[in-house]
Amino acid sequence: MTTDLTNSEDILATAAAWRAAGEQVAIATVVETWGSSPRPPGSRLAVTASGKLMGSVSGGCIEGAVADAAKQAMASGSPQLLDFGVSDERAWEVGLSCGGKVKVFVEPLT
Amino acid sequence: MKAATLARLQEERAAQRPVVLLTRLTDGAEHLWPLDAVSDALAEAARAALGSEKAGTLTIGGEPWFVHPHNPPLRIIVVGAVHIAQAMAPMAAPLGFQMIVVDPRRAFATEERLPGVTLNTDWPDDAMAVLKPDGRTAVVTLTHDPKLDDPALDAALRSDAFYIGALGSRRTHAKRVARLTELGHGTEALARIHAPVGLDIEAVTAPEIALSVMAEIVAARRGAALGEPRPLPAPAEPRVSIGVGA
Numbered sequence: 001m002t003t004d005l006t007n008s009e010d011i012l013a014t015a016a017a018w019r020a021a022g023e024q025v026a027i028a029t030v031v032e033t034w035g036s037s038p039r040p041p042g043s044r045l046a047v048t049a050s051g052k053l054m055g056s057v058s059g060g061c062i063e064g065a066v067a068d069a070a071k072q073a074m075a076s077g078s079p080q081l082l083d084f085g086v087s088d089e090r091a092w093e094v095g096l097s098c099g100g101k102v103k104v105f106v107e108p109l110t
Numbered sequence: 111m112k113a114a115t116l117a118r119l120q121e122e123r124a125a126q127r128p129v130v131l132l133t134r135l136t137d138g139a140e141h142l143w144p145l146d147a148v149s150d151a152l153a154e155a156a157r158a159a160l161g162s163e164k165a166g167t168l169t170i171g172g173e174p175w176f177v178h179p180h181n182p183p184l185r186i187i188v189v190g191a192v193h194i195a196q197a198m199a200p201m202a203a204p205l206g207f208q209m210i211v212v213d214p215r216r217a218f219a220t221e222e223r224l225p226g227v228t229l230n231t232d233w234p235d236d237a238m239a240v241l242k243p244d245g246r247t248a249v250v251t252l253t254h255d256p257k258l259d260d261p262a263l264d265a266a267l268r269s270d271a272f273y274i275g276a277l278g279s280r281r282t283h284a285k286r287v288a289r290l291t292e293l294g295h296g297t298e299a300l301a302r303i304h305a306p307v308g309l310d311i312e313a314v315t316a317p318e319i320a321l322s323v324m325a326e327i328v329a330a331r332r333g334a335a336l337g338e339p340r341p342l343p344a345p346a347e348p349r350v351s352i353g354v355g356a
Contacts, residue, residue, distance in 0.1 A: 016116055027111055031176040032167045042165030042178050079138035107138045109111055
């Protein structure tokens with residue numbers, strides 16, 4: 001459950017490169033987990049206003065909702081703290097229900 | 111996150127310096143420790159996070175802070191640019207390890223044989239003096255040649271390396287233990303050496319042995335029981351010779 005360079009995908013580098021290329025970017029980070037959530041705290045997802053995604057904050061079940069929140073954060077300029085029960089309806093819709101819970105912090109890269 | 115914070119964080123990571131990103135979850139205020147001046151409580155949390163390598167949310171001064179350590183990569187120092195080292199190389203980076211191969215035999219230690227691996231062609235004792243294995247380093251000897259393996263093991267045993275492994279059969283290891291004992295290492299220190307190296311998966315081919323070694327290193331790193339060294343081999347029994355010769 002470490003969050004050093006051992007998570008070899010360097011999401012921050014991707015986020016910086018996107019921003020340098022003129023994209024609007026937000027970064028989502030898992031900040032707290034309970035139960036069998038698939039990605040440990042520190043896992044990151046970078047999102048652009050144009051719809052690019054890199055990284056992950058779950059096994060795929062909440063990425064869509066997080067990307068939506070990221071777009072709001074980019075529009076408003078304010079961070080958001082999102083709370084997911086991974087077994088809630090939203091998760092069922094995409095077919096994943098690991099029973100875990102996860103908090104995700106979404107912030108624009110400014 | 112501010113772009114300037116991201117750039118500073120990446121600079122520290124590129125320089126392989128440990129750094130902690132502290133983010134206040136109420137408003138996104140952020141600090142980098144130890145670069146920025148922060149409260150004692152935040153600094154203490156940051157220091158602890160680097161030690162545990164665990165990111166998490168903590169209530170500090172009545173506020174929720176996300177404490178996110180970024181340690182430099184773990185290292186594997188492999189002595190012997192041999193076939194098994196070649197098979198370990200592509201596994202190392204995805205598992206979070208920087209791999210360094212030490213081999214003074216320049217025909218072995220080539221970029222062509224080990225693309226993307228840091229090569230060191232000094233003698234192992236010199237190489238180890240420079241590389242300074244620490245608690246985030248694994249050391250594996252693969253040459254079968256005591257001239258190369260022993261100085262590396264000697265240095266590893268004097269370090270905090272979290273894993274020490276040596277290729278060779280139980281008989282080979284018994285002889286090795288005798289030589290290292292002469293260098294002043296006691297039974298307890300020698301028990302740190304994983305030998306025969308790797309988890310016992312009946313590995314035969316070089317990639318299979320590489321897999322067993324990498325799995326054992328991961329087990330040691332994660333504190334799994336499988337990652338504990340097995341007991342030292344019993345002293346070699348005298349061989350019964352039949353026929354001519356000693």
